Amino acid sequence: MHEHRDYEGAKIGMWLFLFTEVLLFGGLFLLYAVFLHRYPAEFHAAGKELSRTFGTVNTVVLITSSLFMALAISALQRGRTVLSQRLVLLTVALAGVFLVNKFFEWNAKIGHGIYPDSPGLLALPPGEMVFFNLYYLMTGLHGIHVVIGGAVLLYGWHLMRVGRVTPEHFVFLENGGLYWHLVDLVWIYLFPLFYLVV
Amino acid sequence: MSADAHDHPSFFQPLPGTKGGLASWLFSTDHKRIGMLYLYCIVTMFLVGLALGFLIRLELVAPGRTIMGPQTYNALFTLHGVVMIFLVVIPSIPAAFGNIFLPIQIGAEDVSFPRLNILSWWLYIIGAALAVLSLVTGKGAPDTGWTFYVPFSAVTTTNVDVAVIAVFILGFSSILTGLNFITTLHRLRAPGMTWTRLPLFCWSLYATGWIQVLATPILGITVLLIFAERVLGVGLFDPSRGGDPILYQHLFWIYSHPAVYIMILPAMGVISEILPVFARKPIFGYKMIAFSSLAIAFAGSLVWAHHMFVSGMSDTAVMVFSFLTFVVAIPSAIKVFNWVSTLYKGSIRVEPPLWYALAFIFLFSIGGLTGLVLGSAGTNVHVHDTYFVVAHFHYVIFGGMGFGLFGAMHYWFPKIYGRMYDKRMANWSCLIAFVGFNLLYFPMFILGLQGMPRRYYDYLPKYAEGHFFSTMGSWVLATGLLLMFWNLWRGIRHGKPVGRNPWGAATLEWMAPSPPPHHNFDAEPVVTHGPYDFTGVKPDA
Amino acid sequence: MTGHNTAHHAVPVRTNLLVWAALMVLTTITVGVTSFDFGFLNVVVALTVATTKAGLVILWFMHLRYEGRVIRLMVFTAFVILAIAIGLTFFDVAYR
Numbered sequence: 012m013h014e015h016r017d018y019e020g021a022k023i024g025m026w027l028f029l030f031t032e033v034l035l036f037g038g039l040f041l042l043y044a045v046f047l048h049r050y051p052a053e054f055h056a057a058g059k060e061l062s063r064t065f066g067t068v069n070t071v072v073l074i075t076s077s078l079f080m081a082l083a084i085s086a087l088q089r090g091r092t093v094l095s096q097r098l099v100l101l102t103v104a105l106a107g108v109f110l111v112n113k114f115f116e117w118n119a120k121i122g123h124g125i126y127p128d129s130p131g132l133l134a135l136p137p138g139e140m141v142f143f144n145l146y147y148l149m150t151g152l153h154g155i156h157v158v159i160g161g162a163v164l165l166y167g168w169h170l171m172r173v174g175r176v177t178p179e180h181f182v183f184l185e186n187g188g189l190y191w192h193l194v195d196l197v198w199i200y201l202f203p204l205f206y207l208v209v
Numbered sequence: 210m211s212a213d214a215h216d217h218p219s220f221f222q223p224l225p226g227t228k229g230g231l232a233s234w235l236f237s238t239d240h241k242r243i244g245m246l247y248l249y250c251i252v253t254m255f256l257v258g259l260a261l262g263f264l265i266r267l268e269l270v271a272p273g274r275t276i277m278g279p280q281t282y283n284a285l286f287t288l289h290g291v292v293m294i295f296l297v298v299i300p301s302i303p304a305a306f307g308n309i310f311l312p313i314q315i316g317a318e319d320v321s322f323p324r325l326n327i328l329s330w331w332l333y334i335i336g337a338a339l340a341v342l343s344l345v346t347g348k349g350a351p352d353t354g355w356t357f358y359v360p361f362s363a364v365t366t367t368n369v370d371v372a373v374i375a376v377f378i379l380g381f382s383s384i385l386t387g388l389n390f391i392t393t394l395h396r397l398r399a400p401g402m403t404w405t406r407l408p409l410f411c412w413s414l415y416a417t418g419w420i421q422v423l424a425t426p427i428l429g430i431t432v433l434l435i436f437a438e439r440v441l442g443v444g445l446f447d448p449s450r451g452g453d454p455i456l457y458q459h460l461f462w463i464y465s466h467p468a469v470y471i472m473i474l475p476a477m478g479v480i481s482e483i484l485p486v487f488a489r490k491p492i493f494g495y496k497m498i499a500f501s502s503l504a505i506a507f508a509g510s511l512v513w514a515h516h517m518f519v520s521g522m523s524d525t526a527v528m529v530f531s532f533l534t535f536v537v538a539i540p541s542a543i544k545v546f547n548w549v550s551t552l553y554k555g556s557i558r559v560e561p562p563l564w565y566a567l568a569f570i571f572l573f574s575i576g577g578l579t580g581l582v583l584g585s586a587g588t589n590v591h592v593h594d595t596y597f598v599v600a601h602f603h604y605v606i607f608g609g610m611g612f613g614l615f616g617a618m619h620y621w622f623p624k625i626y627g628r629m630y631d632k633r634m635a636n637w638s639c640l641i642a643f644v645g646f647n648l649l650y651f652p653m654f655i656l657g658l659q660g661m662p663r664r665y666y667d668y669l670p671k672y673a674e675g676h677f678f679s680t681m682g683s684w685v686l687a688t689g690l691l692l693m694f695w696n697l698w699r700g701i702r703h704g705k706p707v708g709r710n711p712w713g714a715a716t717l718e719w720m721a722p723s724p725p726p727h728h729n730f731d732a733e734p735v736v737t738h739g740p741y742d743f744t745g746v747k748p749d750a
Numbered sequence: 751m752t753g754h755n756t757a758h759h760a761v762p763v764r765t766n767l768l769v770w771a772a773l774m775v776l777t778t779i780t781v782g783v784t785s786f787d788f789g790f791l792n793v794v795v796a797l798t799v800a801t802t803k804a805g806l807v808i809l810w811f812m813h814l815r816y817e818g819r820v821i822r823l824m825v826f827t828a829f830v831i832l833a834i835a836i837g838l839t840f841f842d843v844a845y846r
Contacts, residue, residue, distance in 0.1 A: 019818075020321045020396035026821055027388045030828035031426040037832045038430035038460055042445060044836055045456060045843045047793070063781070070777050078770040081761065081811045088760035128442025137451025144443045144450070148434075192812045199803045203796035207784050395820060423831045459842065463835050510831055514842065523845035529838070 018182050025186040029193050032156070036197050039149050043204060046141045053138025058208040060125075061146070065116045066206035069109050070198065076105035077195040080164075080188045090178040092171060099168045099184070102191065106161035113154055117147075146205055153197055160194045163187045217726035219627070224727055238323035241725060244308030245625075246330050251305055252694070254296040254337065259687065261289040266649070266683040269676050272668055279666040283352035284367075286664060288344065290355025291372065295379045296337055298610055299468060302475035303421075304333070304386050306617045307414045309625065311390060313718040313725060314408045316399025316734040321392040325385050332382035339375035343368045354664060356465070359446040359457045363438040370439055373432040380425045380432075383471070387421025390414050399717075401736035408716045408740040409498050413478025416502035420467045420474075420509065428464035431457070455520050462513035470509040472606055473573075474502055476613025477544055480566045483620050484548050486714040487563040488555025491741040494547040501540035508537040518589045527586045534584035541577055545570060560712070561635035565616030568643045572608025576601055579654065594664075596675075597657025600650045608646060615639070618697060623707045627723040630700025638696055642689030649682030713748030716740045761810065769810045776803050 047054050083098035120143075124131030127144055135143070167184040170176040176184050220241040223229025234242055265285055268275045277285070308326065312319055320326050344350040347368030353361055357376075362369050394407070394415050407415075434457070437443040444450025446457045485492040492498065514522060514530040548570055557563070579601045582588050592598065623629050652675040657663075661672045668676065710719040717736070721729055738744075780799040788795060809815045814822060 017321065017396050020392050022817075023395055023821060023824070024322060024325075024388055024392045026824055027391060027422050030422055030824070031384055031388075031429075033828055034423055034426035034832060034835075035430050037835060038427045038434075038463075040832075041460070041463075041836045041839055042456060045453070045839060046445075046451075048840070048843060049453075050451070063784075067777070067781055071774070074770065074773045074777065077807060077811050078766060081766045081769075082763060085760050085763060085766060127437075127444075133450070139451075140444065141451040144445055148437060148443060148445075189812055192807055195811075196804050196807055199807065200797075200800050203780055203800050207780060207796050208793065419827075423828060427835065455842070456839075459839050463839075510834055511838065514838070522842040525845035526842035529841045 016180065021182045021186065022189075025189050029189060032193055032197075036149070036152070039145070039152070040200070043145055043149070046138070046145065047204075047208070050138025050141060053136055054142050054208050057135075057139040057142035058205060061206050062116060062119070063206050065112055066202055069112050070202045072105050072109050072112070073195045073198050076102045076109070077192055079105065080191050084181070084185055084188050087171075087176075087178055087181050087184060092178065095184075096168055096171050099164055099171070103161050103164050103168070106157050106164075109157055110154065110161075113150065113157075117150075149201055150205070153194070153201060156194045156197070160187075160191045163190055217722065217731070219722070219724040220727050221724055236327060238319070238327055239727060240308045240312050240319050240323065240326060241729075243326050243330050244305050244310075247300060247308060247333070248305035250330075250333065250337070251297055251301050254292055256694075258289055258293040258297055259690065261285050261292065263683055263687055265289060266680045268666075269668075270680040271677070272670055272673055274667075280349070280352065282666045283664075284344070284350035287351050287354050291340055291351075291376070293606075294355050294468075295376055296333075296340065298472045298606055299379075299383055300333060300386070301472070301610065301614050302479060302617060303390065303414055303417055303471075304329070304383075306479070306621060307386070307390060307410075307475060310621065310718050311411055311414055312393060312397065313721060313729050314411055314716050314740075315394065315397060315402050316717050316730065316736060317393065317397035318728050318730070319397075320389045321396055322385075322389050326389055329382045329385035329389070332378050332385070336375045336379035336382060339371055339378065343371035343375060346371065356461060357432065357435055358461075359435070359438065359454045362435055363446060370436060373435050376432045377429050380429050383421050384425045387418035387425075390418040391422065394418075399734050399736055403736075405496065405499075406736055406739050407499070409481035409492065409495070409502075410475075410478035410716075412499040413474045413481070413502045416506040417471050417474045419503075420471050420506050424464045424467040424471075424510065427460060428468070431460040431464065434460070455517070455522055458517050458520055459514065462516045463510075466513040466516065467506070467509045469602075469605070470505055472610045473613075474505060476569065476610040476617075477502070479613045479617040479620070480548060480569050481544075482714075482716065483562045483566040483616055484551045485741040485743075486620075486712050487558050487560055487566075488552050489558065489713075489743055490551065490555045491739070491743070492547065493550035493553075494543070495739070495741070497543055498547050501543045504540040505537065508533075508540065512537055512584075515584050515589070518586050519593045531584060531586040531589075535581070538577065538581060538584075545574060545577075561630075561632055561639060562616050562620035562712070564636055564639045565612050565619055568639060569609060569612040569616060572604050572612060572643075572646065576604030576606075576608055580605065592657050594662055595657035596653040596661045596663055599663050600653035600657060603650045603653075608650075615642075615693065620712070621718075622697065622700065623711045624718055624721075624723050624725070626701050626704065627706060628700055628704030629707050629711060630697055630704050634692065634696040638689050638693035640689075642686055642693060645682050645685030645687070645689050647682070649679050649686050652676075652678045652682070708749040710746070710749050713743070713746050715743050715746045761813065761816075765810060769806050772806055773803055776806075 079098045079102040083095045083102065086098060087095040120126065125143055126132060127147055132140055132143055164187050167176060167187045170183055218225060220239055223233060227233060234246065237243060264276070265282070268277050268282055308320070347370070349367040351367050351369050351372045353365060353369060357369065357373060394411060434445060438446060445452045446454045448454065481492060481498055511533045512530060514526055515534045518527050518531070579597070583592065583598060583601055619630070619635055656672055656675040659672065661668060661675070707723060709721065709723055712719070715738070717734060718725070720734065776799050780796055783795055808825070814825060
């Protein structure tokens with residue numbers, strides 16, 4: 012059986028998969044929208060509890076990682092494989108930084124007794140309870156996607172080293188990059204909705 | 210088997226130079242083999258669902274306890290719903306016949322992502338296994354109904370956790386099928402296979418694929434939220450924690466209403482294939498049927514809250530969604546009118562697939578029109594959550610999608626197996642099933658109008674007559690269906706061998722040998738005419 | 751049927767850097783404006799900035815600018831469906 016290399020088809024497939032991710036998060040964004048509409052004051056109050064510094068730093072980290080990813084693709088298209096490999100590793104490193112930050116942030120919140128089903132959370136007004144529950148769900152689901160995205164890119168890096176992703180056939184890396192940008196995209200919305208709603 | 214079987218072994222036989230065996234099926238990337246795996250699994254699960262439904266009807270034959278207690282009854286109707294919806298109806302036509310015939314109909318060698326295709330089947334199997342596991346592990350089989358409504362699903366002690374994970378995985382399987390079909394239709398059409406020469410079955414699968422890709426993730430997040438409610442104590446649907454149970458219903462139906470079109474659109478595609486072949490004339494209004502598939506897919510995403518008229522949502526929403534529901538009736542009606550017009554003045558040849566198609570049109574029309582009764586907010590309030598609803602959706606899903614599936618089985622049977630079943634027996638089983646179907650479900654409309662609530666274990670004596678007729682109908686229907694499956698089974702083993710094109714159809718799959726060889730075509734076909742252009746096409750039997 | 755990768759547009763490094771710079775500026779803006787209170791408009795401002803950023807990422811980093819009509823139409827459809835799901839839900843929650 013001869014091998015199909017349908018570059019355009021692979022990209023269409025990847026975009027379709029990204030849509031499923033958008034709509035998966037979409038269900039949570041829908042809940043967020045409804046509850047923001049219902050509890051504007053409580054969301055305002057609870058949003059102030061989150062560390063804006065952490066949020067902003069992580070935004071910068073993710074956007075910069077997206078830049079590295081885009082540069083990695085451009086480098087590979089120009090045939091500069093080694094540079095591309097390094098840029099992919101930098102992207103993954105920034106994913107790690109993001110997760111470490113997230114860990115400290117969650118850790119601090121949990122240390123204050125604010126996590127789903129905790130007595131501390133249940134003592135809050137209903138609107139703030141909803142805010143924090145959504146916060147954990149949405150950033151948690153996003154965090155899982157950061158982990159998966161990082162793993163996919165690491166695998167792409169491996170494929171480059173063994174010569175299966177090349178300047179001629181790099182659709183795996185490009186699709187991995189698309190996934191990574193989507194992770195960034197979701198965070199671009201999560202950041203203002205949780206850290207900046209005032 | 211036909212004469213060319215020697216040079217090109219059919220897809221049932223091992224590839225030249227390989228040993229074959231079970232693994233060559235279970236890990237096959239051949240779309241035809243994957244379609245067959247799906248077909249056999251779906252038929253098996255259908256028989257399971259059928260048996261469950263049969264037992265439910267048996268319990269309801271008379272008031273009071275007949276053969277089981279109330280908790281068993283609750284578990285049975287939950288399981289009947291989960292099995293029929295997620296394991297039979299949603300995969301059914303796309304995963305089985307779509308996989309087998311979509312690539313052949315567009316002149317391709319396979320789907321775009323063959324390995325994702327087999328992964329999708331494995332996810333289906335894992336999901337099915339988990340669904341079974343949820344019955345026998347934990348503290349009892351789920352008793353929530355297939356809709357998993359909160360607050361009950363969040364607090365019941367039965368094994369809902371495993372069941373919702375099963376649904377999540379099955380959703381993933383469905384997404385992969387849809388994703389594959391969309392990409393395949395965009396990328397792998399043979400030279401000359403323009404969008405307006407695409408068989409209508411492919412058009413319906415294209416529209417279905419979009420619903421699978423765009424709606425199923427919402428189901429995914431919804432069942433994950435149930436899981437989070439139960440395991441993490443996140444209270445997003447719990448009013449005592451600031452949550453809102455009605456939002457669960459919104460999320461659930463944002464998927465599950467479009468899912469109704471995942472079920473019915475492929476069946477509509479099958480009917481659009483069968484009718485012109487047996488009327489010997491081009492389908493009436495090709496472009497409108499193709500377009501109405503897309504219109505149904507789009508409009509189907511606008512109407513979900515008509516399942517929630519009495520849930521306590523706002524009156525404004527009731528009116529808006531009631532109005533939008535009428536919009537979706539338009540493209541469905543376009544199809545029905547076009548089918549009937551296709552038959553008009555055709556030189557009709559009556560064969561079993563046509564009988565099933567005609568049964569589809571009749572039953573789907575009843576199901577569709579009673580849908581309008583439910584879609585009008587005023588009448589909905591009276592029949593909401595009664596047997597009227599049960600009758601309505603069985604007419605649409607079973608009468609529509611089910612008979613579409615049976616029609617597809619009878620239409621493509623000779624192509625898949627290279628043999629023909631006993632046509633007389635097929636006609637009789639269709640008739641018996643049709644009579645049984647109406648006897649089973651039509652009394653439910655009346656019961657519903659009289660006020661019989663759905664899902665109840667017991668009922669007042671005044672409903673006894675309707676329930677009795679309905680149970681009688683379930684026996685007739687089961688007889689007809691078992692006869693049908695037996696007849697097909699016998700046809701696989703002993704049927705008369707047929708050639709490439711026993712019906713005289715003009716779509717590409719009938720140019721290939723029966724059964725098709727591994728790579729479908731000797732050379733990439735070049736398409737020069739439309740799918741329903743019967744000029745010079747004759748049945749070869 | 752087989753498209754070749756090399757025929758594909760390679761985005762210049764300078765463009766990528768410019769997009770990154772724009773994203774940084776927008777992040778600064780969205781954090782900066784939180785010291786002003788526009789009332790209800792706060793959310794609108796935040797989401798407008800976020801959507802602008804999302805647009806930059808999709809169009810340049812994700813190469814949608816350089817894709818054909820088919821993929822662009824697909825992306826548009828997906829976001830329309832999401833907007834419908836959220837928008838129509840508000841016929842309920844906004845009028846309850």
